Amino acid sequence: MAREGKRKIVIKPEEDGEESDPGHEEEPATNWKQLIEDEVKQTLPGVLRLCISNAKKQRHDLLKHTIEGVTATQNVAALVKEYAEEHLATLESITKEYASIHGQIGQYDSKLTNLERAVQSSRIPDSFDGTLDTSSYAPTDDQLSKHDFVTKFYAAAGIEREGEEDEEVMLQETNSVRNMSCPITQMLMEEPMRNPACGHTYSRKGIDAHMKLKSSCPVAGCPHKVANLERDVEMEVLLSRYARRGNSSQYVGASNVDSEDEEEVEHVVE
Template sequence: MSSSRSTRGPLGRTSAPHKERKEFDVLLRELAEIIPYAEKGIIFATESAVDLEQAEEQEEVIRLDKVVRECVDIERSLNFQKEALEKIKTKVEAGQEVDLVETFKSLYDSALEEYESATEDEKYFENNSYKDFRQKIWEVNHPDEAMPPLNGNEDDEIVMGKQKESLYCPITTLLLEEPVTSKVCKHTFSKDAILQLIRRNTNVVPCPMTGCDKQIMEHDLQPNKRIERKVAQYRAESDDPMHDVEYTSIID
């Protein structure tokens, strides 16, 4: 008896042979290895911006800003490819006959088209890596001032000024370690804690934050370097690790 019950149709169509499942796993693994390079590009540009001499280097800041935006675009494009492959893999494993090339192209093109039609706010100002880049530039030139909202909306600034965010992970209740923030609900967790929770629950878990009904998957998580700096600053300034002050104002 054959070990595979799948059937093959025309080129590019499949209904779940073992070979294709392995190929999906390889592609997803390769994408997972490539995507962090876009983040590294953003981090490099951010650290380079910190070393610049204020107004004298304005042209270089503009250039780096363009580099960061390009890295954000690349990262999103790679994630769209990864998400398309994951959706196709799910269909294949369910025994559905899928035209691999056309389905991938359709899913990817649709996601990319939606992204390209998004506003500047949606593409960059809500991206944690880009916000961290702009925050660091602001801190170099205005060390004692809160950064205004990137979109220039004064109402947003008023609201943000009243909000507080914890430097403690809601899962471990300890200070955040390698903080990551969910794109779907903006809550922040220690990286290892939330990843363990997600992987123990079939790759999706309700947000651990009390009162939040969003579902979180691994690809929804983004490193939050701004909060990581806040935690490092708090550790450095606090002689007592159990210090009562566990909140910091959101300023971005």
């Protein structure tokens, strides 16, 4: 009988100078690199959408603070003219600064909208350097003087400008009230929502009801669709200011009525 036993395995030592296959080592690194690139491509659009959403919220807050600031400046303009006219130039300078900030916000919003459209269509930029840069915005003093903020300041301060007549001012005020009406409900707007595609603004309840029937803009002749609605901060401030004026008028009216009642009572007593 043959004797059972373990077979010996002979291992040949590697000869000096023999190199291992470099491709075998590079292959895992190449795979990992591809996996990382694929992961970035998949997650980047979602991250960018989140960043854009946060940027829009910050833009809304900044715009609201800007409008509130310039509104406060306009409100004190008449008092300053009456009691400290020498400070009107300072208020005018502040108002022009607000107008410049408003222009920068507009340019920033335009760039942000372009980036959002690129992300939505899967056109991710290779570089984001300067994508939202607004440093190139440099309006002239003449351009700032024609800005809506500044013209309203002039009107509040009683500063007459060449070419402006009372009828034109009255027309602007009438248009402002009309523009605060919802094109759907024909009533004063509540929770104004702006359509970025065309710039039209509607009440939230009105546009929600309209969207259940149609997706087109309800403004006559507008060819755009209603999509990506956002808060209209400027309209919010206008509505708030309009409401305060209305309450003030009601208060004054009520005070006058009370005074008349008191006079009547005194007369009866006599």
